[in-house]
Amino acid sequence: MPRSARRAQLQAVALDVFVEQGYHAASMDEIADRAGVSKPVLYQHFPGKLELYTALISTAVDSVIDGVREALASTQDNAERVQATMQLWYDSVADQEKAFRLVFESDLTSDSAVRELVDRVTSESSAAIADVIVADAGLSQGAARLLAAGLVGMGHVGARAWLSGESDLTREQAIELASNLAWRGIGGFPQTQDRRS
Amino acid sequence: MPRSARRAQLQAVALDVFVEQGYHAASMDEIADRAGVSKPVLYQHFPGKLELYTALISTAVDSVIDGVREALASTQDNAERVQATMQLWYDSVADQEKAFRLVFESDLTSDSAVRELVDRVTSESSAAIADVIVADAGLSQGAARLLAAGLVGMGHVGARAWLSGESDLTREQAIELASNLAWRGIGGFPQTQDRRS
DNA sequence: GCGCTTGGTGACTGGCGAGTAACCGTGCGG
DNA sequence: CCGCACGGTTACTCGCCAGTCACCAAGCGC
Numbered sequence: 001m002p003r004s005a006r007r008a009q010l011q012a013v014a015l016d017v018f019v020e021q022g023y024h025a026a027s028m029d030e031i032a033d034r035a036g037v038s039k040p041v042l043y044q045h046f047p048g049k050l051e052l053y054t055a056l057i058s059t060a061v062d063s064v065i066d067g068v069r070e071a072l073a074s075t076q077d078n079a080e081r082v083q084a085t086m087q088l089w090y091d092s093v094a095d096q097e098k099a100f101r102l103v104f105e106s107d108l109t110s111d112s113a114v115r116e117l118v119d120r121v122t123s124e125s126s127a128a129i130a131d132v133i134v135a136d137a138g139l140s141q142g143a144a145r146l147l148a149a150g151l152v153g154m155g156h157v158g159a160r161a162w163l164s165g166e167s168d169l170t171r172e173q174a175i176e177l178a179s180n181l182a183w184r185g186i187g188g189f190p191q192t193q194d195r196r197s
Numbered sequence: 198m199p200r201s202a203r204r205a206q207l208q209a210v211a212l213d214v215f216v217e218q219g220y221h222a223a224s225m226d227e228i229a230d231r232a233g234v235s236k237p238v239l240y241q242h243f244p245g246k247l248e249l250y251t252a253l254i255s256t257a258v259d260s261v262i263d264g265v266r267e268a269l270a271s272t273q274d275n276a277e278r279v280q281a282t283m284q285l286w287y288d289s290v291a292d293q294e295k296a297f298r299l300v301f302e303s304d305l306t307s308d309s310a311v312r313e314l315v316d317r318v319t320s321e322s323s324a325a326i327a328d329v330i331v332a333d334a335g336l337s338q339g340a341a342r343l344l345a346a347g348l349v350g351m352g353h354v355g356a357r358a359w360l361s362g363e364s365d366l367t368r369e370q371a372i373e374l375a376s377n378l379a380w381r382g383i384g385g386f387p388q389t390q391d392r393r394s
Numbered sequence: 395g396c397g398c399t400t401g402g403t404g405a406c407t408g409g410c411g412a413g414t415a416a417c418c419g420t421g422c423g424g
Numbered sequence: 425c426c427g428c429a430c431g432g433t434t435a436c437t438c439g440c441c442a443g444t445c446a447c448c449a450a451g452c453g454c
Contacts, residue, residue: 001401024221025307028442038403040444049442082383107304110222122358137386142365143374146355147386149362150378153354154347161319161346168339177340181347185382186279189334189344198431224411235433237414246412 007045010035015056019101023053023108054114057106060099061117067092068125078136082151083179085129089155090175093163104156125152151182204242207232212253216298220250220305251311254303257296258314264289265322275333279348280376282326286352287372290360301353322349348379 001009013035017026028049032039046052071084092100103121108114129148133139139147155178161167162174169177180188198206210232214223225246229236243249268281289297300318305311326345330336336344352375358364359371366374377385 003401006401022304022306024304027440039442040404041402043443044401079384105306107221107306109219109302109304119361122354123362126358133383133386139386140365143370145362146359146364146366146371146374147378147383149358150351150355150375151383153350153352153358155350157319157350157353158343158347161323161350162343164316165320165342165346167343168337169343173340174343177343178347181344181382183382183384185378185380185385186330186344186348187276187380188382189330189336200431203431225413226411236412237434238432240413241431 006037006041010037010042010045011052011056014052015098015102018053018056019098019105023049023106050111053108054117057102057114057117060102061121063099064092064103064121065124065128069128072128072132078132079179079183081132082182083175085151086155086179086182087175089159090162090171090178093159094171104160122149122152154178154182200242203234203238207234207239207242208249208253211249212295212299215250215253216295216302220246220303247308250305251314254299254311254314257299258318260296261289261300261318262321262325266325269325269329275329276376276380278329279379280372282348283352283376283379284372286356287359287368287375290356291368301357319346319349351375351379 010031014026014031017031017034020026028039028042031052032042035042042052046055067088068085071088072081074084075081091097103118106114106118126145126148129151130141130144133144133147134141137144158174158178158181162169167174207228211228214228214231217223225236225239228249229239232239239249243252264285265282268285269278271281272278288294300315303311303315323342323345326348327338327341330341330344331338334341355371355375355378359366364371
């Protein structure tokens with residue numbers, strides 16, 4: 001098998017294994033085995049376990065961030081922007097997307113390089129969203145950043161909860177609801193009785 | 198030193214070490230060393246590393262959940278409830294509270310028991326919040342759960358971003374802003390120009 | 395059929411860290 | 425002053441796993 005093809009295959013297999021088991025539980029032996037190859041081959045393509053992992057997570061991070069950017073750029077209407085972004089999170093979670101799980105379930109909190117990469121998802125996504133907020137709502141950078149981070153968290157945690165909780169809502173309903181929460185706030189939902197402030 | 202005191206001390210030291218380094222990077226040797234004691238003593242009090250960690254994280258999880266419950270019970274006004282809960286998250290993050298960090302930065306995604314414990318923070322917090330939503334907004338359980346999870350994520354991720362990003366906002370400003378986002382939604386902020394839906 | 399490049403392999407080492415076996419000393423009841 | 429319980433220690437074993445060393449074989453130009 002030609003060198004570049006092998007490399008791609010190894011990366012694909014490694015991605016699977018890391019997503020399934022996490023960094024620590026995954027072993028280089030298993031990655032090699034599953035690729036139908038012996039360990040030295042793996043080391044001919046990647047200098048070490050950490051570098052392999054870092055390479056994978058780095059592209060995963062970029063892909064998630066790019067997704068957010070695209071969702072934001074897909075429309076000029078802010079309410080629709082919220083919806084599009086929410087849809088992205090929920091779709092990614094529901095599809096068990098590799099990049100998503102690799103990033104959001106990463107164990108390897110010890111390594112600072114990895115930590116930084118993972119944090120980039122929140123910070124760069126927030127930054128992209130914050131830009132829109134600054135432009136359209138005239139808030140300060142700092143304030144916009146905070147709001148944006150909150151929105152990211154809402155999408156991420158909400159989506160994961162929806163999936164794991166075996167909710168009785170369909171994906172579409174969940175997205176709709178989450179978008180409404182983001183756009184109108186919790187106070188915007190119908191009240192049965194009291195209401196203040 | 199009497200047995201129970203030693204046990205308490207060991208737990209305190211272990212908490213520090215696990216919070217600082219995470220489960221994998223932490224070693225039983227270091228925990229023992231820092232407690233000024235040799236390893237077998239540690240094993241006289243706890244059957245193994247995993248059990249020690251589980252015990253710590255379990256109480257941490259409970260303490261976070263209790264905090265949320267208290268915040269919700271502190272008032273009858275829903276807008277104030279949102280504010281109180283937000284304040285809890287931000288205060289916990291800003292104070293570098295041990296329980297908080299242990300739970301939200303846990304690496305040990307491989308062990309299912311630990312995973313379940315960590316997930317309980319989101320699910321039980323959400324459940325508590327969802328109860329309020331169901332009571333006051335008349336939404337279905339499933340819908341309320343989803344919204345609640347979104348709010349939890351907003352608080353958690355927002356707070357962490359605010360702290361790590363070295364925002365120029367004070368803690369009070371951040372809490373105010375986050376509460377407003379949760380209550381009124383992103384659409385509720387002043388617009389400079391266009392606005393729809 | 396010689397040699398050399400390319401894409402491999404099986405079997406090892408080395409270290410780290412969880413967990414343990416065997417031994418120590420001091421105080422206190424009898 | 426015996427013994428024994430209790431809180432401790434030193435120095436080990438043992439398994440796991442990242443990373444490596446020495447060795448194979450097929451194709452192919454000549």
